[in-house]
Every structure is written in structure tokens, then in C-alpha cells.
Amino acid sequence: MPAFTYWPTFPFEGDLRVKRLLEPVPIEPPRHGDNPSECRACSAPDQAYIWVSDRWRVRALDRPTGLPAVLILESRSHLDLGDLPNMLAAELGVMTVRLERAIRSLDGVARVHVNRWGDGAAHLHVWFLARPYGRLQLQGTFLALWDDILPPIPEDRWRENLALVAAWLAEFGGRPLAEPPRINWTAPTTLATRERDDALEPAAAAEENDDVVVPEPAEGNGDAPDDVTENPKDEPGRQG
Ligand SMILES: [Zn+2]
Known part of the structure; x- marks a missing residue:
């Protein structure tokens, strides 16, 4: 085997064999x-x-x-x-x-x-x-x-x-052209969920102070009202 197979940078170990060189x-x-x-x-x-x-x-x-x-x-x-x-x-x-x-x-x-x-x-x-x-x-x-x-x-x-x-x-x-990463919100906000947000104001207001903790994503269970935990006012600035 060639010497580089013993270099510390060589990524593989164990039994190796050199391939046959084709014509x-x-x-x-x-x-x-x-x-x-x-x-x-x-x-x-x-x-x-x-x-x-x-x-x-x-x-x-x-x-x-x-x-x-x-x-x-x-x-x-x-x-x-x-x-x-x-x-x-x-x-x-x-x-x-x-x-x-x-x-x-x-x-x-x-x-x-x-x-x-x-x-x-x-x-x-x-x-x-x-x-x-x-x-x-x-x-x-x-x-x-x-x-x-x-x-x-x-x-x-x-x-x-x-x-x-x-x-x-x-x-x-x-x-x-590369944009910085987006904030990992649970889902895109729509006008409809925003209106529901307003209807549920006390709960939404409680969440508003929580800028750091990302809410648990509602993964595929179809519970749309969970989306009210979003804080959409911050999102456009981060997206650029
Ligand atoms: Zn070309």
C-alpha cells in the first residue's frame, strides 16, 4: 500500500486493496x-x-x-x-x-x-x-x-x-444573494390565523414576551389553532 494510507489524515482503516488500473x-x-x-x-x-x-x-x-x-x-x-x-x-x-x-x-x-x-x-x-x-x-x-x-x-x-x-x-x-437563516417559526402566518390571534388576545399576549423559546411545532396533527403561538411581527425583518 502507498505511504499515504498510513498518514494520520487518511480517512480509512482496515484491509484495503488498490484497484486494478484500467487500460x-x-x-x-x-x-x-x-x-x-x-x-x-x-x-x-x-x-x-x-x-x-x-x-x-x-x-x-x-x-x-x-x-x-x-x-x-x-x-x-x-x-x-x-x-x-x-x-x-x-x-x-x-x-x-x-x-x-x-x-x-x-x-x-x-x-x-x-x-x-x-x-x-x-x-x-x-x-x-x-x-x-x-x-x-x-x-x-x-x-x-x-x-x-x-x-x-x-x-x-x-x-x-x-x-x-x-x-x-x-x-x-x-x-x-445569500440570505441569513430565517427564524425557525412553526409555520407561515396567514391573515386568517392573525385574526384568530386577535380573538385569543390574552394567550397571544402571554406568548409575545417569549422571544427566545421557539414553540413546539404542531407536527402534522392539523391543529391549526396552535399556530397562534407565533410572533409574526418579527419575521419580515429577518427574512430581508
Ligand atoms: Zn458554460
Whole structure:
């Protein structure tokens, strides 16, 4: 077995066997987006990203994973790394440094790994993976594997991290699109429940002082009147 299987950062133990190396193919299959008209990055709306500018966009994965942040920097134009004209190539350097600083500024992040593989998709995309502070076992080569192995971080923290990075980038231009996490209310309030709220004023007033404790969710029992425990006046501000 190669020496790295004995590194403290190697995520696996037990009996391992190296796979047989297949013969090289004479012609490689196309990558996603080799045909630009089918490129998902080109057709994705800005709303799929956490921050956008005229020439660059930054997106997250569609759900939390094991690391505090995993972000992808993309050019807006359908280009691969080696195709970038000088201006975009220079901007890639600036964007890489800026995004590294933004992610490293998050609580609990020690280091940011920057990877460009380019084997799967033709549209330039550079990966930024946040290595948690103190987790020396996650140093180096295997961080991307650990991201899949570790339990996902809480969704609220994930959303907060994305919003912080987007706000940091927007200090230098562009538009932040990631929103901070919503307050975990039990259900959306409607005008109808609001009216019931007023009818039950004493109970509702008692709840109003309780800003911290989130009421027990009425899970699927169809008891709509339980919704009066909400405090909807605070919600719009947090949603932005
Ligand atoms: Zn593209």
C-alpha cells in the first residue's frame, strides 16, 4: 500500500486493496458543457448563486455538507481555465484571494483549500473548501473526502456562513444573494390565523414576551389553532 494510507489524515482503516488500473481509453468522453448549449453553469440564473458580478459568480452546494463552507467560483463566460483572456486571468487571481479571505474570516475556519480539477465540467469552476480549526486530521489531500464523511453542519450555520461570505465579497462590488437563516417559526402566518390571534388576545399576549423559546411545532396533527403561538411581527425583518 502507498505511504499515504498510513498518514494520520487518511480517512480509512482496515484491509484495503488498490484497484486494478484500467487500460487508457483512446478517446476521452466529452465533459459536461463541452457543448456550450447544454452547459448548466451558463443556463443557471443568478438566484442559484450566493454572490454575482458582471464577470464572476460564486455558488454553494445545494445543501450543507461536513465542512463549514464549500464554495465554487465560476466565470460568467463559458471558458475553461486555459482559455481565460489576460484580464479574466488576472481577475481570477484577485477573486481567489478575496474569496479565500472571506471564507477564512468565518468562525472556526483555519484554512481554505483551493482546487481546480476540471475533469467533470468544461465551464471554469474553482473549488474552495474550508478546513475547520483544530481538526488536524482534515489537513491536506483528503479534505474533499472528509467533506462527504463528516455529518452535515446545521442548516442555519451553513446559511449564515454563506450570507457572511456573500456580504464580504459585496464589499468590493457585485451583488450578494445569500440570505441569513430565517427564524425557525412553526409555520407561515396567514391573515386568517392573525385574526384568530386577535380573538385569543390574552394567550397571544402571554406568548409575545417569549422571544427566545421557539414553540413546539404542531407536527402534522392539523391543529391549526396552535399556530397562534407565533410572533409574526418579527419575521419580515429577518427574512430581508
Ligand atoms: Zn458554460
